[in-house]
Amino acid sequence: EAESLAPDQVETLRSIYMSSSCSISYKNTGGLQITGGRGSRLIDVYGNEYLDTRNNVAHCGHGHPEIVEAITYQMKLLNTNSRYLHPNASLLSQKLSNLFPSSSRGDADSLAKVFFVNSGSEANDLALRLARAYNKKQQNNVLVQKDKQPKQCIITIDHAYHGHTLATLDVSPYKHHQGTEITECPAYVKRVPYPDMYRGAHSNCKDENEATEQYSAYVEDACQEITSNGDTVSAFLMEGGMSVAGVILPPKSYISRCVRAVRDAGGLYIADEVQTGFGRLGKCMWAFEYSNDDSDDDDDKVLPDIVTVGKPFGNGMPIAAVITTPKVASAFESLGVEYFNTFAASPVCCAAGLSMLHVLSKYELQKNALEVGSLLMKLFSEVKARHGWIGDIRGSGFFLGIELVRNQQTLEPATEETSFVCSVLKEKYRVLTSIDGFHENVVVVKPPMVFTKEDAVEFVTCFEKCLIDLPAIDKLHQLGKTPT
Numbered sequence: 339e340a341e342s343l344a345p346d347q348v349e350t351l352r353s354i355y356m357s358s359s360c361s362i363s364y365k366n367t368g369g370l371q372i373t374g375g376r377g378s379r380l381i382d383v384y385g386n387e388y389l390d391t392r393n394n395v396a397h398c399g400h401g402h403p404e405i406v407e408a409i410t411y412q413m414k415l416l417n418t419n420s421r422y423l424h425p426n427a428s429l430l431s432q433k434l435s436n437l438f439p440s441s442s443r444g445d446a447d448s449l450a451k452v453f454f455v456n457s458g459s460e461a462n463d464l465a466l467r468l469a470r471a472y473n474k475k476q477q478n479n480v481l482v483q484k485d486k487q488p489k490q491c492i493i494t495i496d497h498a499y500h501g502h503t504l505a506t507l508d509v510s511p512y513k514h515h516q517g518t519e520i521t522e523c524p525a526y527v528k529r530v531p532y533p534d535m536y537r538g539a540h541s542n543c544k545d546e547n548e549a550t551e552q553y554s555a556y557v558e559d560a561c562q563e564i565t566s567n568g569d570t571v572s573a574f575l576m577e578g579g580m581s582v583a584g585v586i587l588p589p590k591s592y593i594s595r596c597v598r599a600v601r602d603a604g605g606l607y608i609a610d611e612v613q614t615g616f617g618r619l620g621k622c623m624w625a626f627e628y629s630n631d632d633s634d635d636d637d638d639k640v641l642p643d644i645v646t647v648g649k650p651f652g653n654g655m656p657i658a659a660v661i662t663t664p665k666v667a668s669a670f671e672s673l674g675v676e677y678f679n680t681f682a683a684s685p686v687c688c689a690a691g692l693s694m695l696h697v698l699s700k701y702e703l704q705k706n707a708l709e710v711g712s713l714l715m716k717l718f719s720e721v722k723a724r725h726g727w728i729g730d731i732r733g734s735g736f737f738l739g740i741e742l743v744r745n746q747q748t749l750e751p752a753t754e755e756t757s758f759v760c761s762v763l764k765e766k767y768r769v770l771t772s773i774d775g776f777h778e779n780v781v782v783v784k785p786p787m788v789f790t791k792e793d794a795v796e797f798v799t800c801f802e803k804c805l806i807d808l809p810a811i812d813k814l815h816q817l818g819k820t821p822t
């Protein structure tokens with residue numbers, strides 16, 4: 339029945355029966371009806387093929403045959419809630435925890451305990467809950483003044499996004515700029531600037547070390563402020579590479595400096611790997627590893643207390659997870675509360691997760707991300723040398739940000755131009771992109787991990803053509819803003 343709906347009926351039914359708050363891309367041009375996909379290509383209802391440079395959910399590519407087969411096989415056997423023992427869940431928990439380096443601080447601090455959930459938001463929500471449980475246990479060992487209940491504070495980064503639940507919205511400053519639902523962080527959340535080396539408060543630093551000094555000082559100060567108010571540092575929550583902030587990879591040792599201050603204050607480090615996990619950065623499996631200084635010895639290599647994963651985990655199936663240490667898990671267990679989540683760890687979603695991990699390793703897709711990502715960087719650098727529009731190219735592997743500016747000195751953001759470029763990329767060249775960053779002028783490149791060298795050349799060639807054809811800003815205003 340669904341297949342027989344004409345495209346305009348699809349639009350009409352959606353507008354009548356679904357809330358207009360529900361997000362879609364290319365809204366201003368009526369949205370895209372995507373009904374098929376293979377590898378790095380998506381196909382719309384009219385049979386048009388698009389190059390997908392932005393989908394980090396179909397991690398191993400759209401409709402990967404081996405993953406589709408694994409899901410279908412399991413669906414025919416059984417899919418049910420998480421009340422029963424099942425080999426898929428047990429095996430997946432082992433394989434997932436084996437993807438993390440061991441801790442130099444011992445087994446109690448290794449990332450060895452898995453909670454399955456259904457989405458990145460659920461994962462971060464549970465991560466905050468686990469941190470709270472851990473703090474509570476720590477506090478029971480300390481005498482707390484009866485008349486003052488300390489706030490359990492979370493340190494979050496400006497313009498970060500961690501999810502759509504009430505708790506995760508509190509720690510997602512990105513959402514505080516949108517609409518009027520939540521317009522600022524609540525008192526228990528401390529927001530610090532993101533470590534932007536291109537246009538941030540300390541972009542004039544002479545090197546990464548200085549940037550690390552300057553930006554980690556905000557976290558150190560936040561810890562100091564929290565504890566001197568008699569409150570506790572519950573956790574420092576950060577992506578190893580910030581996505582919606584516009585691909586911000588922190589300077590070397592930034593995370594380890596921040597984590598040291600947080601741990602000294604009794605808090606935990608939660609690494610949100612929902613966008614960046616499973617090898618996307620090419621160089622490493624997890625983004626939290628990226629800013630480790632290569633010269634650091636093992637003791638200095640930062641390992642989170644809690645990691646959250648989502649989007650790519652099931653190659654499109656809703657499976658996400660929280661991975662934590664026995665120390666944190668046991669604090670939660672000691673509260674005596676049972677954790678039940680109906681759909682989490684369903685046999686089918688776990689089959690998807692197992693198969694995604696298998697395909698990722700079998701076809702060496704992390705290596706592909708590194709190689710093709712480096713090619714993308716090189717091609718974009720060549721375009722940058724030919725045109726004035728590209729201010730910065732940053733990132734690693736298949737996690738790249740191309741920041742467009744009107745002026746290389748003042749760094750005036752080319753927000754409308756970025757929107758126009760992405761619109762033309764879709765309309766004329768059938769290339770799908772996404773825009774992020776505080777000024778909405780960063781084209782974020784995060785394609786499926788099977789993106790090829792030919793895809794890279796096609797993408798950058800089309801991108802350059804759009805820059806060449808970019809009308810002057812007054813002409814753009816006449817044309818009307820065409821946001822994607």
Ligand code: PMP
Nearest residue numbers: 457458459499500501612613648
């Ligand atoms: N964390 C990050 C970094 C994200 O980008 C997102 C989603 N964009 C989430 C968490 C929330 O994940 P989900 O939409 O699966 O709930």
